[in-house]
Amino acid sequence: MTPTAFTPWSALAGGALIGLAAVLLLAASGRIAGISGMAARLLPPYREADIAGRLAFVVGLVVAPLVYTAATGRPVAQTVGSAPLLMVLAGLLVGFGSVWGNGCTSGHGVCGLARLSPRSLVATLTFMATAVATVFVTRHLIGG
Amino acid sequence: MGIVLQLLAGLLFGIGLVVSGMADPAKVMNFLDLAGTWDPSLAFVMAGAVAVTMGGYRLVLSRPRPFFAPAFDLPGKTALDARIVIGPAVFGIGWGLAGFCPGPALTSLGLAAPGTLMFVPAMIAGMAVARWLSMRNV
Incomplete structure (x- = not known):
């Protein structure tokens, strides 16, 4: 597979921005920055209050790369898979699993770990383990 | 505000x-x-x-x-039930297959890579199914 450059400083800086966003969201709305939870609550049935606030967050998330490019002049480099069956299957698993487990990388992996939640620690260790195992199987056992 | x-x-x-x-x-x-x-x-x-x-x-x-x-x-839940293992286990498999978790997938929408445009609707469908199933159970 194609190697990617090790970028510890931009990784730390970007991570700090993600943390700042989570803190800002808690300060403003009193809620955790869990992307899967926010996205799922934009689907019916609408039981929670403040759908507009969640929608505003998701809109900000979606326009972010466009704002980034407009502000810095730099395009966002991305290599996305394109096999239709694989992408659809992966999307279904990510969507189902994150909502079934009450969180994803952001809700459990960032906000939950920051709150020292045992549930989030179990969740994070579990998705890390199955993700690493999946890449091992697809790249080294099947693909190679 | x-x-x-x-x-x-x-x-x-x-x-x-x-x-x-x-x-x-x-x-x-x-x-x-x-x-x-x-x-x-x-x-x-x-x-x-x-x-x-x-x-x-x-x-x-x-x-x-x-x-x-x-x-x-x-979030107020503290119990370590089966869902807190099964959900993340399923999510991790999908994450390992495509390299997308929900945040980056949504952020990538505007960049409109063909793979993203296949992944995100499927992800939303998966979320809807999980939400529907969990609301039926409670």
């Missing part, structure tokens, strides 16, 4: 994903590929994010309430 701050939080979160490299599935897949072209960068994303969140949350939660809501609304 609350809604503007939430938009700003989403924007900041998305820019963080872009700056950190999390929005590039190739980088995510390499982070997960311990036995191959391993790129440890994403461990630094997580460390930076968790450190800032931990400090910031402590500060914010020392206030009686948020600025634009009547009370803090934090």
Whole structure:
């Protein structure tokens, strides 16, 4: 597979921005920055209050790369898979699993770990383990 | 004002994903590929994010309430049930297949890569199914 450059400083800086966003969201709305939870609550049935606030967050998330490019002049480099069956299957698993487990990388992996939640620690260790195992199987056992 | 701050939080979160490299599935897949072209960068994303969140949350939660809501609304579940293992296990398989988790997938929508445009609708369908099933059970 194609190697990617090790970028510890931009990784730390970007991570700090993600943390700042989570803190800002808690300060403003009193809620955790869990992307899967926010996205799922934009689907019916609408039981929670403040759908507009969640929608505003998701809109900000979606326009972010466009704002980034407009502000810095730099395009966002991305290599996305394109096999239709694989992408659809992966999307279904990510969507189902994150909502079934009450969180994803952001809700459990960032906000939950920051709150020292045992549930989030179990969740994070579990998705890390199955993700690493999946890449091992697809790249080294099947693909190679 | 609350809604503007939430938009700003989403924007900041998305820019963080872009700056950190999390929005590039190739980088995510390499982070997960311990036995191959391993790129440890994403461990630094997580460390930076968790450190800032931990400090910031402590500060914010020392206030009686948020600025634009009547009370803090934090996850209250503490029980370690089957769902807290099954859900993340399924999510991790999907994450390992495509290199996308929900945040980066949504942030990538505007970049309109063909793979993203296949992944995101499927992800939303998966979310809808899980939400429907869990509401039926309670």
